[in-house]
Structures are given as structure tokens and as C-alpha cells.
Amino acid sequence: MADAKVVKIRKIAAAKTMRKLMADHFYELDQAAKEGQPKVAWCTSVGPAELLRAMGFVVYFPENHGAMLGASRIATEAIPAANAIGYSPDACSYMTSDIGAFLQNRTPLSDAYDGITAIPRPDVLVYNTNQCRDVQDWFSWYGDHWKKPVIGISCYRGVGDVTEVHVNGIAGQIEALVDPLEAVSGTKLDIDRLRETVRLSRQCSDLWKEVLETAATRPAPLTFFDSTIHMAPAVVLRGTQLAIDYYNELLAELKTRIADRVAAVESERTRLYWEGMPVWGRLRDLATQFLELQTCVVASTYANSWIFTDLDPADPFRSMARAYTKLFIVRTDPVKERYLSDMIDFFGVDGIVFHDAKTCPNNTNCHHGMPQRIADRLDVPWITISGDLNDLRCYSDEQARTQIEAFAEQLATP
Amino acid sequence: MSSDASNHSLGLDVGAAATKAVLLNPDGVLARAVRKSGAHFASAASACLEETTAASGIRLENIQSIVATGYGRRNVDFATTAITEITCHARGCYETFPHAITIVDIGGQDNKVISVTDTGDRRNFKMNRKCAAGTGAFIEEIAGRLDTPIEQLDNLARSATGNLELGSFCTVFAKTELLSLIAHGTPLPEIVKAAFRSVVKRIIEMDPLAGRMVMTGGVIAHNTSIVDLVTEAIGREVLVPKHPQFTGAYGAALLGLES
Numbered sequence: 203m204a205d206a207k208v209v210k211i212r213k214i215a216a217a218k219t220m221r222k223l224m225a226d227h228f229y230e231l232d233q234a235a236k237e238g239q240p241k242v243a244w245c246t247s248v249g250p251a252e253l254l255r256a257m258g259f260v261v262y263f264p265e266n267h268g269a270m271l272g273a274s275r276i277a278t279e280a281i282p283a284a285n286a287i288g289y290s291p292d293a294c295s296y297m298t299s300d301i302g303a304f305l306q307n308r309t310p311l312s313d314a315y316d317g318i319t320a321i322p323r324p325d326v327l328v329y330n331t332n333q334c335r336d337v338q339d340w341f342s343w344y345g346d347h348w349k350k351p352v353i354g355i356s357c358y359r360g361v362g363d364v365t366e367v368h369v370n371g372i373a374g375q376i377e378a379l380v381d382p383l384e385a386v387s388g389t390k391l392d393i394d395r396l397r398e399t400v401r402l403s404r405q406c407s408d409l410w411k412e413v414l415e416t417a418a419t420r421p422a423p424l425t426f427f428d429s430t431i432h433m434a435p436a437v438v439l440r441g442t443q444l445a446i447d448y449y450n451e452l453l454a455e456l457k458t459r460i461a462d463r464v465a466a467v468e469s470e471r472t473r474l475y476w477e478g479m480p481v482w483g484r485l486r487d488l489a490t491q492f493l494e495l496q497t498c499v500v501a502s503t504y505a506n507s508w509i510f511t512d513l514d515p516a517d518p519f520r521s522m523a524r525a526y527t528k529l530f531i532v533r534t535d536p537v538k539e540r541y542l543s544d545m546i547d548f549f550g551v552d553g554i555v556f557h558d559a560k561t562c563p564n565n566t567n568c569h570h571g572m573p574q575r576i577a578d579r580l581d582v583p584w585i586t587i588s589g590d591l592n593d594l595r596c597y598s599d600e601q602a603r604t605q606i607e608a609f610a611e612q613l614a615t616p
Numbered sequence: 617m618s619s620d621a622s623n624h625s626l627g628l629d630v631g632a633a634a635t636k637a638v639l640l641n642p643d644g645v646l647a648r649a650v651r652k653s654g655a656h657f658a659s660a661a662s663a664c665l666e667e668t669t670a671a672s673g674i675r676l677e678n679i680q681s682i683v684a685t686g687y688g689r690r691n692v693d694f695a696t697t698a699i700t701e702i703t704c705h706a707r708g709c710y711e712t713f714p715h716a717i718t719i720v721d722i723g724g725q726d727n728k729v730i731s732v733t734d735t736g737d738r739r740n741f742k743m744n745r746k747c748a749a750g751t752g753a754f755i756e757e758i759a760g761r762l763d764t765p766i767e768q769l770d771n772l773a774r775s776a777t778g779n780l781e782l783g784s785f786c787t788v789f790a791k792t793e794l795l796s797l798i799a800h801g802t803p804l805p806e807i808v809k810a811a812f813r814s815v816v817k818r819i820i821e822m823d824p825l826a827g828r829m830v831m832t833g834g835v836i837a838h839n840t841s842i843v844d845l846v847t848e849a850i851g852r853e854v855l856v857p858k859h860p861q862f863t864g865a866y867g868a869a870l871l872g873l874e875s
Contacts, residue, residue: 577740583739585742586742600687601743604701604702604743608700608701611738612741615737
């Protein structure tokens with residue numbers, strides 16, 4: 203067959219700044235873990251990072267490390283080690299790959315950063331179960347291993363309207379973390395410092411939202427695959443000026459792209475929404491395939507999940523509670539469907555790719571008829587890709603490739 | 617459309633189990649060929665090309681379009697284009713049944729349900745999950761476990777009188793269930809029919825299968841009793857094209873002619 207046109211992923215210049223930020227982040231953590239000061243707190247990706255940062259902790263996010271394990275494809279080699287000690291192949295593959303890699307004394311950090319040989323040992327581990335119950339099990343394994351306190355927030359699930367009951371419940375749990383955290387850090391919480399951290403976090407969130415919304419432009423200046431990379435500061439550095447500076451730089455670059463009509467996907471003809479987790483070990487393959495198909499995945503629930511427009515420095519505890527309860531992942535299906543409907547309209551989406559992630563039911567939304575309901579109501583076509591975030595044993599390259607290609611053929615038909 | 621010396625199109629469906637070819641021109645189909653795909657997709661495709669050109673007397677230079685489809689579609693270096701089997705099956709079926717139809721294709725490695733509108737546009741499609749339960753690969757596994765030539769399965773299933781069912785979803789577990797049936801002395805035809813029912817269950821749980829339903833694929837071509845079991849399960853007629861195994865190749869050839 204005549205060779206298809208060779209396509210290249212258009213690079214984002216700001217990535218250089220991000221790489222430096224991430225390097226500094228991991229070196230800071232590594233140094234703190236080695237020297238014992240400042241104290242290291244592990245935090246789930248949508249955990250109370252603002253509180254931890256305001257109390258002087260340097261904050262490490264194991265889910266970020268999980269994504270690195272997936273993207274580096276260490277995960278598939280590491281997961282069996284966790285399976286062997288009783289963590290099921292059906293359990294969260296961030297957790298199993300992270301624990302497995304630890305058992306194998308491996309981390310992608312040591313490949314990326316000279317001198318770092320291990321993940322940073324925690325002084326305290328703080329979870330919010332808004333992602334799943336697995337994060338609590340995950341942190342508990344390390345807590346037991348290092349004999350460190352594991353504390354956290356148990357979230358509500360199936361939340362329709364976010365009410366004062368929800369907000370009071372979660373805010374109370376966040377406030378209850380202060381005493382044990384003070385015991386670890388040895389310092390008292392400074393409420394003004396918390397307000398300032400929440401202010402910075404909100405500003406980061408607003409900029410990240412603006413970054414993602416640039417993809418509403420035709421052609422879109424960035425793709426979902428770009429956003430999975432560039433979301434890192436919004437996850438691990440929210441609450442710092444560094445993240446704000448970074449997103450100002452990235453936003454300026456994307457605005458220039460828009461002004462110059464520079465497309466992330468050359469000759470963009472179809473626009474898709476990605477619902478569910480990324481397939482970290484196949485990001486590049488998928489990004490390239492969509493480029494070849496002149497199809498831009500313009501938006502995703504996943505990248506949007508680090509937008510917290512409810513954060514309010516005037517009311518830090520309650521606004522954190524509200525922001526972390528308004529998350530897509532903990533809401534009812536009707537709320538999720540209204541949200542997806544808004545996204546489809548805003549981004550001008552032609553179709554939806556649902557990722558059925560084998561080990562991540564909480565981030566999988568095609569198990570209870572949602573694709574069919576959305577298609578019936580909005581006449582938006584969809585496909586479901588079977589796969590996983592980290593465990594490539596659950597992913598069939600050829601089947602996914604065929605489905606995506608067939609979907610693009612379907613949508614390209616006038 | 618009118619035929620001229622070069623107005624020929626070849627569709628090559630390089631599937632997981634078999635490679636199928638259909639050579640046609642605007643007047644109709646001139647030749648068909650089928651080979652096992654084996655470990656060399658390109659070789660199987662070349663063999664099908666040679667067979668169809670030899671059978672029809674059409675020279676390669678007079679074939680204006682060669683459309684490859686199926687899992688090995690990118691391995692056919694002499695193809696002019698590659699199109700997925702989902703699009704090709706839809707096109708091939710609609711040519712035979714020009715109505716709104718729901719197509720069920722049971723292939724060697726995967727099952728597809730494709731919804732086509734009354735104007736021939738594809739509305740939707742689904743593929744089985746990564747698991748091969750209910751596909752041709754499942755039937756091959758069962759034949760191996762029963763130590764029975766695969767081509768004898770259909771007649772065996774037809775001779776069964778009972779209504780045994782397998783409960784397991786998973787192919788491996790289903791094979792374990794077969795062991796249990798064998799251990800209990802269950803007659804071979806009943807076991808085969810139970811395995812075929814398992815294929816049917818995997819199909820009907822993929823989609824509501826609304827409207828006119830068409831079945832295609834090599835599994836159907838060689839095991840027509842599965843069509844009867846589907847008919848029984850859904851309670852209405854199931855349409856089958858005359859050459860169900862060649863539907864993808866036929867659609868590919870038609871798309872080539874139209875390009």
C-alpha cells in the first residue's frame with residue numbers, strides 16, 4: 203500500500219519550562235526526604251494539597267508517579283510483583299504498578315533525574331477517596347511499610363446537587379486533619395498562609411481552565427494528549443506561584459497559535475472528546491494515530507478534573523470542600539451527562555471516545571448506559587475502547603486502532 | 617456505471633483467520649478467493665490476488681483499485697488504499713440488503729455489530745471487548761478441546777436435540793465446563809450445540825439488535841446452525857448474504873470502484 207503521509211506531533215515550546223519545573227519539584231522532594239526537612243507529605247491527586255502546602259510540607263503525588271510508571275511502560279513489568287503479594291490484577295493499576303515498582307526497587311524518577319534513586323519517603327500520607335477507595339489502600343500499604351500516619355477524607359459518592367450537608371461534612375474532615383498534621387510538621391497552621399495558598403491554587407485552576415478552553419477554537423491549538431502532559435503543574439504545583447507563571451507562559455503560546463491559525467492537528471477535520479483515563483503507555487501511538495486521521499481530541503473529562511473554580515481564599519476550608527465535592531468523578535450520572543452535554547457544545551465535538559479502563563471503574567463511565575443515553579439525546583456518536591490506564595495487558599493495540607480508524611471513517615462521511 | 621478494460625476493483629479482506637478476495641467490475645463479481653491468513657498476511661493476500669486474476673482472466677494492470685481491509689490491511693503493499701473492515705462490511709451488506717440493517721459479523725478474532733441507516737450510512741458500531749469469547753477463535757478452541765475437526769461441528773450441532781447451555785463468559789472457563797460435560801458422558805453433539813449457544817449469547821448481549829438483522833463472516837459461512845440459534849433467540853428472521861464470508865472483501869471492492 204502506498205505509505206501514509208508521515209505526520210509529526212507539533213511540539214509545545216513551553217514544555218521546556220515544564221520539564222525544569224518538574225525536575226525542581228522532584229529534586230526538592232528528594233532532598234527533603236534525605237534531610238528530613240521540610241517534612242514530606244504524600245497526597246492524592248485531588249487531595250487537600252493546599253492545606254499541606256500551607257503547613258510547610260513538600261507534597262508528593264503518587265498518582266503522578268503512577269502516570270510516569272505507565273508512560274515509561276515500567277508499569278506492565280511492575281504490576282505482577284504487586285499481584286503476587288495479594289493486590290489483584292483487577293485493582294487500580296496505578297496502585298499495583300507503584301507498589302510493584304517499589305518492591306522491584308525501580309522508579310522512572312531515577313531514569314529522568316540524576317541522583318534520585320527512589321521515591322521520596324513520606325512523613326505523613328494524606329488521601330481523599332474522591333478518586334477511589336484504592337488510594338486509601340495504596341497509601342496504607344506504604345504507611346504500614348514505613349510506620350507513618352495515614353490520614354484522610356472519605357468523600358461522598360453519587361452526589362447530585364452539592365448541598366451544605368456535603369460541604370459541612372467534607373470541610374469538617376479537612377479541618378480535622380490539622381491537628382495530626384501539626385503533630386507531624388511541628389508547626390501551627392497559619393490561616394493567612396492557607397488563604398494565600400488557596401488563592402494561588404484558584405489562580406492556577408483558572409489559568410488551566412483557560413488553557414484547556416483554547417481548544418474550542420477551530421483548529422484547536424492543543425490536543426487531549428498535550429493536556430495530559432501539561433496538566434502536571436496543575437496537579438503537583440497548584441498553590442504555588444510557579445504553576446501560575448507556567449500557565450501564563452503556556453497560555454500565551456497557545457493564544458499565539460490561535461492568532462496564527464496553527465493547528466495541533468494539521469488539516470483538522472474531526473473533533474472528539476475523550477471520556478476516561480488516558481492509556482499512559484500508548485499516549486504517543488494514539489496521538490500519532492489521531493494526527494494521521496486528521497482528528498483532534500479536543501477535550502477530556504480527565505484534564506478538566508483539575509479545574510477548581512469554587513476555591514475561595516475568603517473561606518478556605520469550605521471552598522476546598524465544595525471544590526473537591528463538585529468533581530465529575532463523584533457525581534451522579536445525570537450531573538455527569540449534563541456536564542458532557544455542555545462540553546460537547548462548547549468544544550464543538552463530533553464524537554466521544556469512552557475508555558473502558560479495566561482497573562479504574564470510577565473513571566469509567568460506559569458501564570451504565572451513559573454512551574447510549576447521550577447518543578439518544580444529543581445524537582453524538584461514540585465508541586468504547588477497552589484498555590487500562592497502566593496495565594497494557596488489558597489493551598489490544600490492533601483492536602483499538604481499528605475501532606478508532608473506523609470511527610474516523612464514520613465521522614468523515616458527509 | 618459502465619465497464620471498460622480497466623474498470624476493475626479488487627477487495628482484499630485480510631482477516632485474523634482467513635484472507636478473502638473479491639474481484640468485480642460494474643457488471644458484477646468476476647472471481648472470489650479465500651486462503652488461510654496464517655503467519656504471512658502479505659503472502660495470503662498475494663495468493664488471493666493471483667487466484668482471482670487467474671480465474672477471471674483480468675490482468676493486474678487492469679485493476680484500477682485494490683482496497684485492503686481486515687486486521688492485515690496495512691500489510692498489503694500492492695493495495696491502493698486501506699479501509700477498516702467495519703466500513704467495508706457495512707458497504708457490502710448494504711449492497712445486498714439496501715435497507716436500514718443491523719449487521720452482526722462473527723470473525724476469527726472479533727465480533728462486530730454495525731448499524732446502517734436506510735441510506736447506507738453507518739450510524740454506529742460496536743466490537744467485542746478484548747476477550748475472544750464468542751468469536752471464531754472460541755470455536756477453534758472448542759474444536760481442539762473436543763478433538764473434533766472444526767468442519768464437523770455444524771453437522772454435530774444440528775444433530776443435537778437438547779438445550780444444554782454453558783454458563784461461563786470466559787473461553788477458558790467454558791473449556792473447563794466442557795471438561796465437566798465430557799466427564800459426565802454428555803453426547804458430543806449436545807456439547808457442540810451448547811458451545812454454539814454460548815456464541816449466540818455473546819452476540820445478543822452486545823446490542824439490542826434492532827430492525828432487520830444480517831449476519832456475515834466466516835463462522836456463519838461454515839456453521840449455519842448458529843444463524844438458526846440466533847433466529848430462535850431473537851424471534852425473527854435473520855438475513856444472510858449468499859457469500860457471508862466475502863462480505864468485507866465485497867464491500868472493499870465496491871468502495872474501490874466508487875473511489
